[in-house]
Each structure stands twice: as C-alpha cells, then as structure tokens.
Amino acid sequence: MDHRIIERSGRDVLGEGPTWIPDEDSLFWVDIVGQRLWSLTLADHKIRSWPMPEKICWVVPRAGRRDLLAGFKSGIAALTLDPLSIDPIVAPEADRPENRLNDAKVDGAGRLWFGSKDDRDEDASGAFYRMDGRLVPERVDDGYGVTNGPTFSADGDWLYHTDSAARLIYRFRLEEGGRLGPREDHIRFEDEWGYPDGMTTDADGCLWVAHWAGGRISRFDPAGRRMTSVALPAANITSCAFAGPALDRLFVTSAALNDDASAHGGALFEVDAGVRGMAPVPFGG
Structure with a gap:
C-alpha cells in the first residue's frame, strides 16, 4: 500500500488522537507533549494549529454544538477555537495527580470512552472510563500501564481497548446501556511487532492498529488475525483514523519522541488503505 507525508512546517513530539469532524471538513489531531492541537482541512489542504496551556490528549465533536470536548492532563473541558477558550468540566483523576488522560472515542450511542496513564511511565495507574451526556465519568476498568485506542466493532457489539505496556488488545462485550462484559484478551503483540497503540475500525469490521516501536500499521480481521501491514518511515506510529466524505482516506499519526533514527x-501520513472507515459519532452531551 502506498503512503505519503502531509507537508507542514513542523513535526509532532507525540502526535495522537486523529479525529475526523465532518462538519468542519477537517481532520483534527493533537501533539500531547508539544501541547498543540492541529487541523487539516481536506478540501483546500489548509493546516492550522493552536498552542495549548497544558498537555492536550484528544478532542471529539459534540452533538449540536460548535465547541469540542477535549481531554487535558488536568481533566475534561469544553474547547472553543477562534477565539480560544477552555472551560473545565470535570477532573476524572483528581485523586491520581501523576496521571494524564490518554486516547478517547465515542460509541454509536454517543457515549465517550477514554483512558488514562501515569505521565511518568512508572506505575500501572491507568484506568478506563465511560461518560455519557450527564458529564459524570464512571471508572469501568483499572490497572493499565498505558491505555490506548478504544474502538468498536462494526456492528457495535464489541469494544476494543489496549494496554500498550502489556502488548495486549482487549475486547469487551458492549451491552445495553453501555455496560461492559468481562475483559477478554483479543490480540497479543509479538515482541518484534513493538507495542499496540491507537487504532480504528473499518467498515468490514477489521482493526487498524498503530505499532509504537514497530514502524507500521497493521490490519487485523475480526478474529484477531493479522491480514496485512504497512511500513512507514517512523519508528513510533501512534494512531490512525479514516477521514473524508467517503471515509476512504486513512491518516496516521506518529511521534518524534524517542526516535532519533527515523x-x-x-x-x-496518509495511507491508501483501499477500504472505508465507519462514520464518526459526536459526543451526546
């Protein structure tokens, strides 16, 4: 599969969280360590960025609103651009001051699922959360080294979530009302693959997974078997998302952090995946 590099003036220290927002005709993503939000407008290839006062970990659109929901190191906030304003909503981990948020996605019912991690990379203090329109986070799983990549099966019956430090992608049965079934091991990364990072689901129900320290993205079928891989000229590939009106453009983020050789x-990056993604759902609150 072919790939190309999106030309821009800088590189991300820790690029993450690509998110397609159809109302803006734009792909948004963050540089967590660089404390910056980026956007790429697909119609005219215009690139913009906004510096942030602290680490920004993800953004998602909100149903019927112009502002974004954003995860920061300190918690979740309403983020308005042009002019920039940040209005704190909730601090899910005020009891874990060494942690920060890490990766999020919205399910088909408009619920937000997000994780956290130890910002020092010392303790397995990361947790996994669900939040609906009441804006009250609920801790649904705990004990993660590095939470990453929530995504969902094409039929909405399964939620996939990763502990990158353990080299494991888990799956949970997603039940009525957002309840989770037992956590199951779904894909275990081999040592030479690196670590599973962010991921997304295509319309065929296959997972596209970024390889941190593996220099590639891979496509796995619904049973967890690796189907194909796309090598990229960076060691630390962090996440991916389908974008565009037809959801046929796959964008991939990466990190300069801990990568002096690439x-x-x-x-x-943009990868010619040859498949379509699933339509994004805005947060219902």
Whole structure:
C-alpha cells in the first residue's frame, strides 16, 4: 500500500488522537507533549494549529454544538477555537495527580470512552472510563500501564481497548446501556511487532492498529488475525483514523519522541488503505 507525508512546517513530539469532524471538513489531531492541537482541512489542504496551556490528549465533536470536548492532563473541558477558550468540566483523576488522560472515542450511542496513564511511565495507574451526556465519568476498568485506542466493532457489539505496556488488545462485550462484559484478551503483540497503540475500525469490521516501536500499521480481521501491514518511515506510529466524505482516506499519526533514527518521526501520513472507515459519532452531551 502506498503512503505519503502531509507537508507542514513542523513535526509532532507525540502526535495522537486523529479525529475526523465532518462538519468542519477537517481532520483534527493533537501533539500531547508539544501541547498543540492541529487541523487539516481536506478540501483546500489548509493546516492550522493552536498552542495549548497544558498537555492536550484528544478532542471529539459534540452533538449540536460548535465547541469540542477535549481531554487535558488536568481533566475534561469544553474547547472553543477562534477565539480560544477552555472551560473545565470535570477532573476524572483528581485523586491520581501523576496521571494524564490518554486516547478517547465515542460509541454509536454517543457515549465517550477514554483512558488514562501515569505521565511518568512508572506505575500501572491507568484506568478506563465511560461518560455519557450527564458529564459524570464512571471508572469501568483499572490497572493499565498505558491505555490506548478504544474502538468498536462494526456492528457495535464489541469494544476494543489496549494496554500498550502489556502488548495486549482487549475486547469487551458492549451491552445495553453501555455496560461492559468481562475483559477478554483479543490480540497479543509479538515482541518484534513493538507495542499496540491507537487504532480504528473499518467498515468490514477489521482493526487498524498503530505499532509504537514497530514502524507500521497493521490490519487485523475480526478474529484477531493479522491480514496485512504497512511500513512507514517512523519508528513510533501512534494512531490512525479514516477521514473524508467517503471515509476512504486513512491518516496516521506518529511521534518524534524517542526516535532519533527515523527521518520522519512526528510526521502525519496518509495511507491508501483501499477500504472505508465507519462514520464518526459526536459526543451526546
């Protein structure tokens, strides 16, 4: 599969969280360590960025609203751009001051699922949360080294979530009302693959997973078997998302962090995946 590098003036220290927002005709993503939000407008290829006062970990659109819901190191806030304003909503981990949020996605019912991690990379203090329109986070799982990549099966019956530090992608049965079934091991990364990072689901129900320290993205079938891989010229590939009106453009983020050898660490890539993604759902609150 072919890939290309999106030309822009800088590179991301820790690019993450690509999110397609159809109302803006734009892909948004964050540089967590660089404390910056980026956007790429697909119609005219315009790239913009906004510096942030602290680490920004993800953004998602909100149903019927112009502001975004954003995860910061300190918690979740309403984020308005142009002019920039940040209005704190809730701090899910005020009791874990060494943690920060890490990766999020909205399910088909408009619920937000997000994780956290120890920002020092020392303790397995990360947790997994669910939040609906009441804006009250509920801790649904705990004990993660690095939470990553929530995504969902094409039929909405399964939620996938990763502990990158354990090299494991889990799956949970997603039940009525957002309840989770037991956690099951779904895909275990081999040592030479690196670590599973962010991921997304295509319309065929296959997972596309970024390989941190593996220099690629891979596609896995619903049974967890690896179907194909796409090598990229950066060691630390962090996440991916389908974008565009037809959801047929796959964008991939990466990190310059801990990558002195690669020519394009921290670049944003576009991969010719040959499949379509699933339509994003805004947060219902």
